[in-house]
Amino acid sequence: MKIWKNILITLLTVTVLVLAWIFLKKIIIYLCVAGVISLMVQPLLKRLEKIRIKKRKIPRGIRALIVLLGIYIVIGTFIAIFIPLIIDEIKIISNIDQKQLATAMQEPAAQLESIFSRYQQQTGNTDQSMHDFIQESVTSVLGFAQVSSLANSLVAIVGNLFVAFFVISFLLFFFMKDGPVIFETVMLLFPKKRDRAVRNIIQDTRKLLTKYFTGVLLDVLFVATFISVGMAILGIKNALIIGLFAGAMNIIPYVGPLIGGAFAIIVGLSTNLQLEFYTGMLPLAGKISLVFVLMNLTDGFFIQPTIFSNSVKAHPLEIFLVILIAGTLAGIGGMILAVPIYTIIRVIAREFLSHHKVVQRLTDELDEVTDPDPPQQHDHPET
DSSP states (O other): OHHHHHHHHHHHHHHHHHHHHHHHHHHHHHHHHHHHHHHHTHHHHHHHHHOEETTEEOOHHHHHHHHHHHHHHHHHHHHHHHHHHHHHHHHHHHTOOHHHHHHHTHHHHHHHHHHHHHHHHHHTOOSSOHHHHHHHHHHHHSOHHHHHHHHHHHHHHHHHHHHHHHHHHHHHHHHHHSHHHHHHHHHTTSOGGGHHHHHHHHHHHHHHHHHHHHHHHHHHHHHHHHHHHHHHHHTOTTHHHHHHHHHHHTTSTTHHHHHHHHHHHHHHHHTOTTSOIIIIIHHHHHHHHHHHHHHHHHIIIIIHHHHHHHTTOOOHHHHHHHHHHHHHHHHHHHHHHHHHHHHHHHHHHHHHOTTSHHHHHHHTTHHHHHOOOOGGGOOOOOO
């Protein structure tokens, strides 16, 4: 009877979570992002708490505001670094010497013409020139309807980003300011007999996620440094900016390195159009790609496994499947939040479902990381 009761509770919980995700997906993502950031800034909040002004602590609201402004400054600095780079790239592309570009692309264009001629012979369509074929293809792809749809999508994305920014900022401020109050309010939702278990879950989750995001930050710094040095050795302009962008994109599992590599190749080639295609531009693109391949191999085999083994204690195959499922359900945002959410689920499962063998197998290494304190020593975790 007890087994059926546990199964029923599990099914009801899963059903509620699925329905909540379907109808409240954006709100859940906002709450998760704000919660994750609040965990990451806890050390800074604790340092500010130790500061005394005339033997008085800085009020919690002021501490939260200082940290929030610091986050704004970091984001603003990051944007201020990349916007000039984008403007410079636009200027470079708009001022490209057409003769120089034609000279660099003369040989590959001739080969492309040869391939197109063979394609015409196979299809029997010999009346259309390659120029007309390219123009027709571009027109079909970039027609009015497609451009209009793209513009509407960009406007919607920008609007959603602004809404997300302000909502997350609002949530984050109160998570930092009223963390203990929010925690005790949440505790009222649980039966008294579950009080100790819930406190253990929140305490252990905070420990695990703090370690995880510290590791992610170190991984970002490693990638940024590796790529910056690699681009500088190759003589690519704006090497530091490329490195910072690659480090930031590396937060996105699997897809991020591809975005960073594509960005590096575009910047590298657009600033070296004086080179011939086969003897200069193509080898340069290959060298840039090689730097990213070496970075990914080092990161994938040494850095990231260390992060997971020292923080969330999950097998790489588990992480891969979790990220894949999260990406399918929630896109890039889901991929970024996949590991933290999976970690929280594992901690909850260990606390309430430890009698199941599957749960025991998936959570047997968590004790090595959390090393829970005795229940009576648990403080009130801040959200």
